[in-house]
Amino acid sequence: MTDTPQKGEVRLPKSLRGRFAALxxxxxxxxxxxxxxxxxxxxxALLRLIRAVLPVAALWFGKLIIDEVVRLIGxxxxxxxxxxxxxxxxxxxxxxxxAAEFGLAILSDVTGRLIGLTDSLLSxxxxxxxxxxxxxxxATLDLExxxxxxxQDQLDRARRQTSGRMTLTGQLLNQMQDIITVLTxxxxxxxxxxxxxxxxILALIPAFxxxxxxNAQTYSLDYQRTPARRELxxxxxxxxxxxxxxxxxxxxxxxxxxxxxxxxSESFFKANRRIAEQRxxxxxxxxxxxxxxxxxAYVWIIGRTLTGQLTIGDLTFLxxxxxxxxxxxxxxxxSFSTTAAQALYLDDLFGFFKVAPEIASPENPVPxxxxxxxxxxxxxxxFRYPGAEKWAVRHLSFxxxxxxxxxxxxxxxxxxxxxxxxLARLYDPDEGRILLDGRDLREFDIDELRGAMGVIFQDFVxxxxxxxxxxxxxxxxxxxxxxxxxxAAARSLAAQVITGLPAGYxxxxxxxxRNGVELSGGEWQKVAIAxxxxxxxxxxxxxxxxAALDARSEYEVFLRFKELSxxxxxxxxxxxFSSVRMADRILVLANGRVEAIGTHEELLAAGGRYAELFExxxxxxx
Ligand SMILES: Nc1ncnc2c1ncn2[C@@H]1O[C@H](COP(=O)(O)OP(=O)(O)OP(=O)(O)O)[C@@H](O)[C@H]1O
Numbered sequence: 238m239t240d241t242p243q244k245g246e247v248r249l250p251k252s253l254r255g256r257f258a259a260l261x262x263x264x265x266x267x268x269x270x271x272x273x274x275x276x277x278x279x280x281x282a283l284l285r286l287i288r289a290v291l292p293v294a295a296l297w298f299g300k301l302i303i304d305e306v307v308r309l310i311g312x313x314x315x316x317x318x319x320x321x322x323x324x325x326x327x328x329x330x331x332x333x334x335x336a337a338e339f340g341l342a343i344l345s346d347v348t349g350r351l352i353g354l355t356d357s358l359l360s361x362x363x364x365x366x367x368x369x370x371x372x373x374x375x376a377t378l379d380l381e382x383x384x385x386x387x388x389q390d391q392l393d394r395a396r397r398q399t400s401g402r403m404t405l406t407g408q409l410l411n412q413m414q415d416i417i418t419v420l421t422x423x424x425x426x427x428x429x430x431x432x433x434x435x436x437x438i439l440a441l442i443p444a445f446x447x448x449x450x451x452n453a454q455t456y457s458l459d460y461q462r463t464p465a466r467r468e469l470x471x472x473x474x475x476x477x478x479x480x481x482x483x484x485x486x487x488x489x490x491x492x493x494x495x496x497x498x499x500x501x502s503e504s505f506f507k508a509n510r511r512i513a514e515q516r517x518x519x520x521x522x523x524x525x526x527x528x529x530x531x532x533x534a535y536v537w538i539i540g541r542t543l544t545g546q547l548t549i550g551d552l553t554f555l556x557x558x559x560x561x562x563x564x565x566x567x568x569x570x571x572s573f574s575t576t577a578a579q580a581l582y583l584d585d586l587f588g589f590f591k592v593a594p595e596i597a598s599p600e601n602p603v604p605x606x607x608x609x610x611x612x613x614x615x616x617x618x619x620f621r622y623p624g625a626e627k628w629a630v631r632h633l634s635f636x637x638x639x640x641x642x643x644x645x646x647x648x649x650x651x652x653x654x655x656x657x658x659x660l661a662r663l664y665d666p667d668e669g670r671i672l673l674d675g676r677d678l679r680e681f682d683i684d685e686l687r688g689a690m691g692v693i694f695q696d697f698v699x700x701x702x703x704x705x706x707x708x709x710x711x712x713x714x715x716x717x718x719x720x721x722x723x724x725a726a727a728r729s730l731a732a733q734v735i736t737g738l739p740a741g742y743x744x745x746x747x748x749x750x751r752n753g754v755e756l757s758g759g760e761w762q763k764v765a766i767a768x769x770x771x772x773x774x775x776x777x778x779x780x781x782x783x784a785a786l787d788a789r790s791e792y793e794v795f796l797r798f799k800e801l802s803x804x805x806x807x808x809x810x811x812x813x814f815s816s817v818r819m820a821d822r823i824l825v826l827a828n829g830r831v832e833a834i835g836t837h838e839e840l841l842a843a844g845g846r847y848a849e850l851f852e853x854x855x856x857x858x859x
Contacts, residue, residue, distance in 0.1 A: 651827055693780065
């Protein structure tokens with residue numbers, strides 16, 4: 238193959254071009270299986286070891302039986318009834334062989350069943366353990382990773398591995414079993430004539446290479462199509478889900494979505510069909526070559542039997558061995574290339590595990606100051622979202638004093654949420670630094686730092702959980718502390734909402750599950766704000782989760798927030814100036830920079846953007 242892709246040719250990403258290089262994943266995968274359940278893995282391996290030698294043993298006894306029968310038939314003046322045969326002791330050997338073959342048949346059935354059982358248990362264990370590993374690893378990664386589309390593709394592929402590739406365990410173990418069986422059969426053949434094996438292998442190699450090639454092609458296609466497949470999933474979800482049904486109906490979007498789905502899946506189909514057709518064609522050619530090899534060997538065996546060099550038992554043993562070997566080798570080679578293909582897919586899973594977070598705790602973190610003494614200082618902080626040209630915030634310098642409530646105002650896109658994310662170390666600044674009591678945020682333990690903060694974002698998560706759990710997520714370790722949950726609910730005004738629900742605090746909210754009750758936008762916000770109180774953190778941040786509250790509720794929520802944040806450091810973001818003016822100081826952001834900072838009165842007196850926006854809103858109410 239040349240290095241320039243031909244028209245229509247699908248190329249693997251560079252790192253995956255070595256078709257068999259992916260087999261390096263087999264070992265880590267087996268380790269994963271072992272970790273999922275050592276006992277089951279051992280049992281599965283042992284059972285296969287036993288089962289591996291059964292076929293050749295059974296065939297051998299078959300040969301002995303036939304030779305014995307032929308010998309007995311050829312006896313002159315032999316007994317004429319079965320009973321006489323038996324009594325004369327002539328049938329002893331025959332009976333022994335029969336009993337042995339019968340025993341092997343039973344053993345084969347039993348081990349077969351047991352293997353099925355252990356495999357299904359093992360793959361279940363593996364599916365659970367790798368899903369858990371995936372979630373655990375995802376939890377360590379940065380927000381930035383999740384917002385990166387390439388990462389989303391990789392996560393998507395990795396997620397598929399945890400459920401889709403688990404047949405690989407059984408496949409690998411089966412291959413080991415088949416290899417042992419092949420070796421035993423081959424041993425038998427070699428005894429008669431080593432050339433038989435060479436003939437067999439030569440006939441099979443083309444099929445093997447063909448399979449491997451097409452598997453690599455299929456994977457490559459799949460790989461390149463991950464973004465499109467995610468889009469397909471997204472369209473399917475958008476076209477038929479509770480979250481979108483409202484707008485899809487009002488705007489009459491279903492036809493548009495369906496057409497887009499059809500268009501995308503059509504190109505999938507065409508590409509898959511091309512590979513499937515080629516595979517079928519070449520597969521047919523290669524199988525024929527295998528059949529030719531088999532019949533050449535068969536002719537040789539028959540010839541040797543006719544000339545008396547082989548017995549009838551040998552003939553049956555050899556021809557059956559040859560047939561079985563061919564099927565086995567064929568299966569083995571195909572499954573070997575399927576394994577190579579599956580191992581390619583595993584690259585995604587292991588690749589995902591290799592993604593390391595950038596935002597991590599230092600080796601020797603400094604202890605977090607409790608309580609905070611001086612507060613936070615932003616020193617010339619600049620941050621740009623990955624891939625973005627524009628700085629979201631830049632040359633940002635200000636102080637958030639311990640114990641003060643600071644309001645952030647600014648037009649859409651001014652950088653308010655970004656500032657909050659930087660403070661919670663969801664991102665690290667690209668320029669400058671953020672200090673807490675004089676130490677860079679990067680010097681603290683990340684979990685400790687986040688543990689001291691309670692942030693409610695404007696796009697807070699509406700968990701499809703009970704009302705009480707929806708509040709408890711603020712401090713999940715206190716989930717069973719009903720008094721704390723109720724107190725938080727009372728403070729955020731969520732209590733009135735929850736007591737009105739059919740099952741009160743135990744009411745499932747959200748429409749995803751049975752008996753779920755949907756809340757209004759403002760009601761959801763009251764529940765979400767309760768999380769901040771539930772958290773009881775030293776630094777409280779409300780990033781505009783009050784937009785859907787009616788004016789009276791927002792006023793009341795902020796009044797309580799002000800009371801509650803007495804002695805705590807707090808940030809609140811709102812577009813409503815009636816709430817904003819309650820803060821000790823107000824920071825006006827514009828284009829990612831600090832435009833002004835001061836009290837409500839100071840800013841009004843200064844007559845800048847704040848005064849202008851304030852006037853605009855006030856005029857609207859007059
Ligand atoms: N995840 C993201 N990836 C890339 N760019 C982003 C991301 N989030 C925000 N931005 C960009 O960063 C800038 C600041 O956004 P930010 O969300 O901080 O504004 P905001 O002041 O909170 O706005 P709003 O009042 O609308 O909530 C905007 O230009 C926005 O387009």
